[in-house]
Amino acid sequence: MVDPDAARVREMFTRIARRYDVMNTVMTGGRHHAWRRLAAEAVVAAPPGPVLDLATGTGDLALAVRAMRSASTVVGADFSEGMLRQARAKLARRRETRVRLLAADALTLPFRDRTFAAVTSAFLVRNLTELARGLAEMRRVAMPGGLVVTLDITRPRVPGWDRVFGLYFHRIVPLMGALVAGDRAAYTYLPESVERFASPPGMAEAMRRAGLRDVRYRRFGRQTETHAMLIDVGHFELLVTLILIGAGVAAGFVIVDRRLRRLQRMTVAVGRLVIQETRRWGRV
Numbered sequence: 001m002v003d004p005d006a007a008r009v010r011e012m013f014t015r016i017a018r019r020y021d022v023m024n025t026v027m028t029g030g031r032h033h034a035w036r037r038l039a040a041e042a043v044v045a046a047p048p049g050p051v052l053d054l055a056t057g058t059g060d061l062a063l064a065v066r067a068m069r070s071a072s073t074v075v076g077a078d079f080s081e082g083m084l085r086q087a088r089a090k091l092a093r094r095r096e097t098r099v100r101l102l103a104a105d106a107l108t109l110p111f112r113d114r115t116f117a118a119v120t121s122a123f124l125v126r127n128l129t130e131l132a133r134g135l136a137e138m139r140r141v142a143m144p145g146g147l148v149v150t151l152d153i154t155r156p157r158v159p160g161w162d163r164v165f166g167l168y169f170h171r172i173v174p175l176m177g178a179l180v181a182g183d184r185a186a187y188t189y190l191p192e193s194v195e196r197f198a199s200p201p202g203m204a205e206a207m208r209r210a211g212l213r214d215v216r217y218r219r220f221g222r223q224t225e226t227h228a229m230l231i232d233v234g235h236f237e238l239l240v241t242l243i244l245i246g247a248g249v250a251a252g253f254v255i256v257d258r259r260l261r262r263l264q265r266m267t268v269a270v271g272r273l274v275i276q277e278t279r280r281w282g283r284v
């Protein structure tokens with residue numbers, strides 16, 4: 001039987017699939033690629049063999065992993081056909097043939113035990129209706145000595161900064177979602193899912209309970225060697241993101257303002273010309 005919550009999540013991602021990439025860029029000031037690159041870099045430490053990118057969405061992490069491991073085949077799996085369609089088009093545009101895509105549910109993966117050298121996911125675990133089951137599936141399909149890497153955002157619990165982030169995430173992001181993706185509901189769900197999500201230590205504990213050994217979590221920019229890793233985008237990086245967005249918006253206003261002023265000057269000049277010509281005709 002289909003879980004109604006999971007069906008809602010799938011339907012939501014299918015709805016926003018066409019605008020998903022552009023919305024990520026707008027929302028993060030373009031930083032989202034750097035976050036995925038960090039997860040892809042972690043995969044270099046995994047043993048040789050194929051890599052599974054779970055909840056691959058439009059395929060960006062699968063492509064980043066491929067760029068890091070040219071000898072590995074990467075399989076991108078997602079349960080939203082809409083997202084996979086965007087991923088397929090992106091792979092075709094880049095002539096990328098060593099990333100395979102398939103429709104699959106992270107809670108019941110269609111792979112044998114111990115198939116993959118690494119299992120990655122970005123911004124998935126928050127969306128799982130059964131976190132423990134999802135993590136157990138990641139462990140099942142990873143080889144012994146393999147690596148499970150999961151990247152996500154957690155709410156900063158730093159007084160003051162937490163309020164600024166809350167304001168941005170709960171007020172501005174839904175507005176951006178309505179304007180850019182035409183879907184306010186999906187981008188109201190996003191901050192709510194971050195709010196509900198475990199803290200990095202809580203998530204690391206859930207990974208340990210799923211049987212993953214040597215679990216670490218790492219904030220953006222710090223190095224660790226481990227078999228399973230939760231990468232948290234981190235407070236500092238979120239601050240950088242907000243500053244970039246603020247600077248982008250300010251630059252936008254300056255450009256618009258300049259254009260408006262130029263338009264105003266042109267309108268005045270055209271107006272003067274029309275008056276001069278009309279007077280001349282009047283005299284003739």
Ligand SMILES: C[S@@+](CC[C@H](N)C(=O)[O-])C[C@H]1O[C@@H](n2cnc3c(N)ncnc32)[C@H](O)[C@@H]1O
Pocket residue numbers: 006009010013036054055056057058059060061077078079080083104105106107121122123124127128
């Ligand atoms: C926020 S998007 C992340 C996409 C991509 N990993 C990225 O880095 O942009 C979450 C993705 O998880 C997928 N997803 C959520 N629950 C899933 C599940 N149980 N099985 C497979 N995919 C799932 C959604 O369809 C969506 O594409």
